[in-house]
Structures are given as C-alpha cells and as structure tokens.
Amino acid sequence: MQLPIQSQSSLYAEPWEVEATPDDLVEIARTADRAGFAYLACCDHVAIPRRLAAAMGTTWYDPVATLAHLAAVTEHVRLMSHVAIVGLRHPLLTAKQYATLDHLSGGRLILGVGAGHVPEEFEVLGVDFARRGPVLDETIDALRAALGPDEYPEHHGKCHDFSGLGQRPRPAQRRVPLWVGGSSPAAVRRAATRGDGWLPQGDPRDKLPARIARLRRLREEAGIEEPIVVGAITEALYIGEPSWPVGRRTLHGGPDAIAESLRAYHAIGVDQIQVRFRSRGRAELSDQMQAFAAEVAPHLNP
Structure with a gap:
C-alpha cells in the first residue's frame, strides 16, 4: 500500500490526514509491518506550482527521508518510492541516497521511478521537461x-558520464529491484525494456489486459528472459459494510466477496496489487489494514 499522510492530493487523501502527525505515520507503518504487507510506498514531488495546488496540495514528504525514518521502526515490510522522479537529480546523488536507505534497512528497498508531469519542477531545477x-x-x-x-560504478551516456568515483555504503541487495511507473506507451516500453517491475497508474481493470500483453511482447522482442513483476492499483477498499458514505467506486463488503473480486487481477496477469482503504482516522485505517491482512489476503494467492 501507499502510505497516507505523506502525500495529500485531493484525488485520494482523506480529510483526517491534514491534521495527522509523524506518530500516526509511524503507527501505520508498524501496523503494515506486523500485518505482513509486502511494501509501503512514498511519493516524490519537490515543489507544486500554485496552478496545481488546489488539486495536488503542497504536502509531499521526501521519499528518502520518510522511508529511512520508517525503516528504523519496522523490520520486514519493504520500502518503495512510488515513484521517484529520478530525472530531476544526478544519478550518483540518487544512488547515494537510495543505496544508503537499502543498506540501513537491510535490503528492503524497491526503487520505483517515473518521468514526472509538473513542468515547473523541472524548470526550477534546471532540467529540460520536454526531454524527460x-x-x-x-x-x-x-x-x-x-x-x-x-564500489566504483561506470556509466557513459549523453546526459551523464562518470567513472573512477567510489560510493559506499553499497546497497545490501546485490540487485535493487527497479520498477517503472506510468501507463503511457513510453512508460510501458520503458518498463518492458528496463524494469524489473511495472507500476500502472490507476488503470481501470478493462484496460490492463491489453497493456500487459504489450508489456510482455515488448520484453520478449527485447530478448529479456527475466520475469517482470506486474502491478496494479486496486479500487479503494472498505472491509465490511460501511456506516458512512465511502463512494460508489469503493469496493466494499464481506472479506470473501472482496477477495473474489481482487482475484480477478491475478487472472489477467497481475502479480501484485497496491491497495488503499477508506477511513476516517488512523484507528479505522489500522482496523481496515488488519482486517484485510487476516481475512482477505490469505485468499488472494493461488
């Protein structure tokens, strides 16, 4: 699941998150860790222009700082950037930050990357948005x-060129999983040819089969034999019958019905799902997470 509180777009943030505290974030991470969630994800935006602030908000925690903080209070759950706009930064700077995070967390990093979509962020940081x-x-x-x-990595390209420069600590993982976010044709191609995983951005279920087929076809054409992890972001969930309006697009009801609906993702080729729960506060969110882990998740894996 993606963490609440750390990003507060009006598209998905709950009202209670505005007044939430770092302690709330820690307790939610601990709940995920105890309940057996696969990963916690954190977004990445440097600064939001006024023209987008009403929709996106300006609360966007730094992913490296946030995930490092949560690494210290959890033991098992993996830590993912969903997604880091790595084109805004020099790759050696990004590598230093995320290698340290992987080292400190004992190898729990998943590096999710994406192209970005806010021109003003690129402009203020001196990066060409058109060439992102x-x-x-x-x-x-x-x-x-x-x-x-x-220890001394080497890369020679049009944008970046480096060699003979050592960086330690090295990541704890020999190969840090790199998942590509986005649903545009370019993002699907990028995931197929460069990624270990693909993170579509909220595609409706009926759009996924064609995109997954294209992803696998492009990967085969590129001669890449290693499997790719295909993800999906599910509808908002509420375990049980809510006593408050959760929205007509929220999947709610008994655990068996929700599990049956979510199993359809696996049938179309999805390997992992990212879930989000409707809630009115931290306590209700924690209850929803625990109910999902105990009553729904065991019925998802084939």
Missing part, C-alpha cells in the same frame, strides 16, 4: 550501474 523521457531512460541505465555491486 530520454533522460529517464538513461538515468535508469546509470542507476543500474551506480546501485550495482561495484
């Missing part, structure tokens, strides 16, 4: 080198 796609492609290649096992 090619820049991201090369940045992924550079990060593969910089997050690999070599």
Whole structure:
C-alpha cells in the first residue's frame, strides 16, 4: 500500500490526514509491518506550482527521508518510492541516497521511478521537461550501474558520464529491484525494456489486459528472459459494510466477496496489487489494514 499522510492530493487523501502527525505515520507503518504487507510506498514531488495546488496540495514528504525514518521502526515490510522522479537529480546523488536507505534497512528497498508531469519542477531545477523521457531512460541505465555491486560504478551516456568515483555504503541487495511507473506507451516500453517491475497508474481493470500483453511482447522482442513483476492499483477498499458514505467506486463488503473480486487481477496477469482503504482516522485505517491482512489476503494467492 501507499502510505497516507505523506502525500495529500485531493484525488485520494482523506480529510483526517491534514491534521495527522509523524506518530500516526509511524503507527501505520508498524501496523503494515506486523500485518505482513509486502511494501509501503512514498511519493516524490519537490515543489507544486500554485496552478496545481488546489488539486495536488503542497504536502509531499521526501521519499528518502520518510522511508529511512520508517525503516528504523519496522523490520520486514519493504520500502518503495512510488515513484521517484529520478530525472530531476544526478544519478550518483540518487544512488547515494537510495543505496544508503537499502543498506540501513537491510535490503528492503524497491526503487520505483517515473518521468514526472509538473513542468515547473523541472524548470526550477534546471532540467529540460520536454526531454524527460530520454533522460529517464538513461538515468535508469546509470542507476543500474551506480546501485550495482561495484564500489566504483561506470556509466557513459549523453546526459551523464562518470567513472573512477567510489560510493559506499553499497546497497545490501546485490540487485535493487527497479520498477517503472506510468501507463503511457513510453512508460510501458520503458518498463518492458528496463524494469524489473511495472507500476500502472490507476488503470481501470478493462484496460490492463491489453497493456500487459504489450508489456510482455515488448520484453520478449527485447530478448529479456527475466520475469517482470506486474502491478496494479486496486479500487479503494472498505472491509465490511460501511456506516458512512465511502463512494460508489469503493469496493466494499464481506472479506470473501472482496477477495473474489481482487482475484480477478491475478487472472489477467497481475502479480501484485497496491491497495488503499477508506477511513476516517488512523484507528479505522489500522482496523481496515488488519482486517484485510487476516481475512482477505490469505485468499488472494493461488
């Protein structure tokens, strides 16, 4: 699941998150850790322009700082950037931050990356927004080198060129999983040819089969034999019958009915699902997470 509180877009944030505290964030992470969730995810935006603030908000926690903080209070749950706009930063800077996070967390990092969509962020940081796609492609290649096992990584490209520069600590994982976010044709191609996983951005169920088929076809054409983890973001969930309006698009009801609905994702080729729960406060969210883990999740895996 993606963490609440750390990003507060009006598209998905609950009203209670505005007044939530760092302690709330910690307790939610601990609940996920105890309940056996696979990963917790944190978004990435540097600054939001006024023209987008009404929809996106300006609360966007830094993913490295947030995930490092939560790494210290959890033991098992993996820590993912969903997604880091790595084209905004030099890959050696990104590698230093995320390698340290992986080292400190004992190898729990999943590096999710994406192209970004806010021109003003790129402009203020001196990065060409129009070329963000090619820049991201090369940045992924550079990060593969910089997050690999070599203390002195090497990369020679059009945007970045480095060698003979050592970085320690190295990641705890020999290969940090790199998942590509986005549902555009370019993002699907990027995931197929460069990623260990694909994170579609809220595609409706009926759109996923065609995109998954294209993803696998492009990967096969590229001659890549390693499997790719295919993800999906589910509808908002509420376990049980709510006594308050959760929205007509929220999947709610008994655990068996919810599990049956979610199993359809596996049938169309999805390997992991990212879930979000409707809630009116931290306590209700924690209850929903625990109910999902105990009563729904055991019925999802084939």
